Amino acid sequence: EIGLRYDLTVPFARVIGMNPNIKMPFKRYEIGKVFRNGPVKTGRSREFIQCDVDIVGVKSMMAEAELMIMAKDIYKMLELDIFISFNNRKLLSGIIKSIGISEELEGTVILSLDKLEKIGEEGVKSELESKGLTNENISKLFSIIMMKEEKLLERLRNNPPNELIRQGLKELDELIYYVEASNIKDICRFSPCLARGLEIYTGTVFEIFLADGSISSSLSGGGRYDKIIGAFLNNGGEYPAVGITFGLDVIHLALEHKNIERNMPAAQVYIIPLDTDSLSLNLATRLRRQGIPTDIEMNKRKLRKSLEYAGKQGIPFVIIVGEDEVKRGKVRIKNMKDGFETEIDLSKLELFFK
Template identity: 70%
Template sequence: MELRNLKGTCDFMPSEQRARNKIIRKLTDVFESYGYQPLETPIISYYDILASKYAGGAEILKEVYKFKDQGQRDIGLRYDLTVPLARVIGMNPNIRLPFKRYEIGKVFRDGPVKTGRNREFVQCDVDIIGVKSITAEAELMIMANDIYKMLELEVYIYFNNRKFLSGIIKVVGIPEDLENSVILSLDKIEKIGEEGVRAELTEKYVEKQYIEKLFYFLNMEGEELLKSLRFDPQNELIRQGIQELDELWGYIKSAGIQDICKFSPWLSRGLEIYTGTVFEIFLKDRSIASSVGAGGRYDKIIGAFINNGIEYPAVGITFGLDVIYNALLYKEISMEKPPVQIYIVPIGTQLEAINLVTLLRRHGISADMEMDKRKVGKSLEYAGKQQIPFVIVLGEDEIKTGKVRIRDMKRGSETEILMDEIMSYLKEKIE
């Protein structure tokens, strides 16, 4: 048997996973500071829920992992965290709105594997259910700014409005039955460029005159485009889209994040679920091409999915754990912290060492001890390789005198202190 991982999955060794856990803790701290509550949903689901008409759509169903359980029921692995959220709201009709939740968990897609796209990956989702106001979008964009500043990553938040984009498509004259297909092509502009999108639209039988007119609008500078359509809107969608964009920009300026927010009339976020604001977040230097976060408003999907006659306005954002981790690695921004702060090496003093390491842990200091009676040199070598910053060699003389030497592994120096002062000394050094 060859030991190998399934393509599109990977192991994260301790140093990698510590860094990923630290990112998750930082994200969680911000989510909760904004008043969002944690939610956890099952990874497995009835397939018919995942395959609902108003869930992910036909394209995503091609990538669902589907199987039968022992009762011959059709089961699937979740492919996102939005469908489980919709199900939770449907099963809990008395849930208080607005409902602000975050969920961090693995999702699975049996799709093509390439750089930045695995079959098993972690989503970090934040959603507000039950708020019609554009303040909801503004809050998520402000949160994104806070998170990337905290992570020391410089980003731009590109935003648009699907009503505005749909309005332009209608003004151009593109038939309604091609609108969603055109939007899917426009969503690829960052990947395949304008010529690539033009070629794809031609393959979709969009007439050349419509393509030219569409790019005439979309190649305008953002302010110029808005100005050309603002005072003489040719349809209601454009009017509503501009009104929502104006309101959002007012909140962006009020929050002081206008320097990193850019209006992008190209931006569409290909999924059909979006009904208003859409946004994507990219590193300023584009050292990583993939977005590091994205989201938007999807007012109709949950109500249609549950089919109970109630509309649930919703806005969400997802942060890509894997791409954030890779961005930090690329920029050599360390998220690592040694898992153990102090290592105790007993020399015939196992009982006392157990007592000391237990006290340290109970005082909030991560500690470990040599358990296998290796020689002191081997124990110090192990501590060095594990990047443990402090070591105490605890022998019978130390027990008798009540004094120990704490070795600073980075500096190669030793400090003699009383046993009773170990806690305060280490807390000061670790902080």
């Protein structure tokens, strides 16, 4: 059968399988186009671009914490205020099992609970009833999951009903330890109903939302999937893995809603040679090797035209490399924002932009 690519995880599993000599732990990121077969709305397009970041070969919850810290830093750079909802699938599965719901119904119950934020308590209860759950089971389930988060964790820690809950609590407590140690607790919220829907998750799950709720869809989401790579490769190996995905389209939409401009020029410096082409090319190379994004005029346009071009591109600085200045070991630098020009020694050029 032929289908459209729905995620970047399965192709990643193939990469691991085709490269058995990869040293673990292995970290990677990938940006690609994917498709969804589900309801579409603002922030949820049929075709969209996402960026995945994955860590393979680490069982510790430190890997989840590292991804959550990275996400916080990224959204801070984007000037978007966010919060991270997190849960553990073992914990959720253990709660469902503890009230007597059959294993056959567990997956569909999790899918319904994952809609709590979207359709509300009554909507989820109605959906569970239509799936064959008894009113008694539904009442028991909601009496647990609707408890205050701290009270729920305290109750489960004091008397864990089954091994799944014990394992889930152990992983959750380890994650909370790293979250607190990393000073990101203020943006993290334990959400006992969060499931991420997908069956691939085996432990931690998390989603990232705008703090003001202006877009209801999550900007990012991820979790631990310790079994999918091994199952895909069917080689008996263990591949503990955790990943996060960034929905670039919904992030762009969030930036638009906030009227945050992100049109950064490709270059920070534009070099204009005035009969000094070879020297100017060497200067561009010097600046680039110092990590300073630099472009150079190559079409021999007049100085005025070259300055107009740099202005339209939003390039903040122009270096004018004239023969007379070069003979004195200097170049002219023009600040395109205020129009101020200054001369600087060629030997000190990099320092000006540091």
